[in-house]
Amino acid sequence: MFRLLVMRGFALLLLAAPAAGAVEEALPNESAAHLSTLGRKPDWSELDKYQATITHDEFVQLFRQIYATRGCNPDLIKVELDVARILTAAETQNYFVLHFAKGEADRRPVPRWWAVPGALPNEARTAGPLAGFHIALDPGHLGGTWAQMEERWFRIGDAPPVEEGNMTLQVARLLKPRLQSLGAKVSLVREKAEPVTPYRPSDFEEIARQLLLRTGVKDARENFDGPADPEKEQTIAWQRELLFYRNSEIRRRASVINHRLQPDLVLCLHFNAEPWGDPHHP
Ligand SMILES: [Zn+2]
Numbered sequence: 568m569f570r571l572l573v574m575r576g577f578a579l580l581l582l583a584a585p586a587a588g589a590v591e592e593a594l595p596n597e598s599a600a601h602l603s604t605l606g607r608k609p610d611w612s613e614l615d616k617y618q619a620t621i622t623h624d625e626f627v628q629l630f631r632q633i634y635a636t637r638g639c640n641p642d643l644i645k646v647e648l649d650v651a652r653i654l655t656a657a658e659t660q661n662y663f664v665l666h667f668a669k670g671e672a673d674r675r676p677v678p679r680w681w682a683v684p685g686a687l688p689n690e691a692r693t694a695g696p697l698a699g700f701h702i703a704l705d706p707g708h709l710g711g712t713w714a715q716m717e718e719r720w721f722r723i724g725d726a727p728p729v730e731e732g733n734m735t736l737q738v739a740r741l742l743k744p745r746l747q748s749l750g751a752k753v754s755l756v757r758e759k760a761e762p763v764t765p766y767r768p769s770d771f772e773e774i775a776r777q778l779l780l781r782t783g784v785k786d787a788r789e790n791f792d793g794p795a796d797p798e799k800e801q802t803i804a805w806q807r808e809l810l811f812y813r814n815s816e817i818r819r820r821a822s823v824i825n826h827r828l829q830p831d832l833v834l835c836l837h838f839n840a841e842p843w844g845d846p847h848h849p
Contacts, residue, residue, distance in 0.1 A: 601657060604778070605814045611655050611663040619675045623667045626651060681831040695750020702746055703754045703830035704739040705820060707837040708732035709812060711760025717812040718794060719840050731840030732760055738836050754828050756820050764819040768804075768811040775806035 602608070621629075627646060630639070645652040645662075652662040668674035682699070710732020714720035719731035736757065743753045757763055779787045784801045791799035799805040824833055 605774070605810065605818055609655075611653075614663060614665065616678050618666050619668045619673065620677045621665075621668060622670060622674065623648060626665075626667060680829045695748070697746060698750030700750070700832065701752045701754070701828070701830040703756055703824055703828050703833045704742060705756040705824070705833055705835045706732070706735035706739040707835055708735060709757075709760060709762055709816070710734075710736060713760070713762065713812060715794075716808050721841060729840045731838050734838050734840065735836040736760060742834075754830060756823060756828070756833075762812070762816050762819075763823060764811070764815040766811060766815050768807040771807040771810035771815070772803065774810060775803045778806055778810075779803070 623646070630644075630646070643654050649667055651665045651667070653665065655661045655663050708714070708717055708719045708731045710719075710730045714728070714730040714732055717732070720728050722728040736759070739755050739757075743755065746753045776787065779801065787806075788798075788802045790804045791802040796802075824830065
């Protein structure tokens with residue numbers, strides 16, 4: 568659990584890194600132990616650009632209050648006065664060493680592509696309060712023919728079904744011209760009721776099997792009997808669908824945002840379109 572938290576924290580840092588490469592094209596062919604699902608081995612050298620950008624006190628505060636609120640195994644990250652030593656491979660003594668800035672005055676600027684509001688020249692504002700800003704709208708989920716698979720679909724009686732992926736796309740389309748009229752440049756991460764990832768559930772057959780094996784499910788059933796099947800999570804079909812519409816899709820969107828769009832702000836749009844049992848007492 569601690570390891571997972573730490574990896575998540577650093578995954579966030581990596582997501583925030585400026586363009587390091589193109590949108591990832593290749594599918595990882597195995598579910599690597601100790602990495603989050605569909606994660607790739609980190610290239611620790613990518614963190615070198617953060618040398619001396621953070622003070623000891625700020626690192627400790629962010630670490631305790633945001634990235635590892637439940638603590639961290641001290642064998643994984645050792646925080647000293649001048650440096651943090653981060654173990655890069657289990658059962659080794661290999662560390663990535665992050666040097667802290669000695670103080671506020673010595674802090675190097677954090678490399679980033681997005682602008683904070685105060686950094687925009689005032690003249691630009693004459694074209695509208697959001698002039699100079701690039702906003703990416705991410706309509707959550709997929710909708711359309713994928714809505715039932717991704718379990719963001721429900722219907723009450725004979726009414727048309729509620730499909731979260733369609734609702735978020737509709738909101739994004741309404742928002743786009745409004746934000747543009749305030750001067751912003753606006754990109755949609757998803758333009759239609761289709762996935763952004765080029766992969767489909769069938770691409771994740773083997774990884775689904777490996778994941779189930781790792782959690783102790785040996786002879787996993789191939790298929791499940793609809794969304795109410797209490798043992799669906801132990802089937803290959805459910806796992807490979809989840810790998811498609813959640814893990815692969817979200818990773819792809821992050822990659823498109825970080826490497827292709829590079830906006831100043833990302834708005835992720837969501838509703839909670841799940842069945843709620845008794846509609847009179849939701
Ligand atoms: Zn949602």
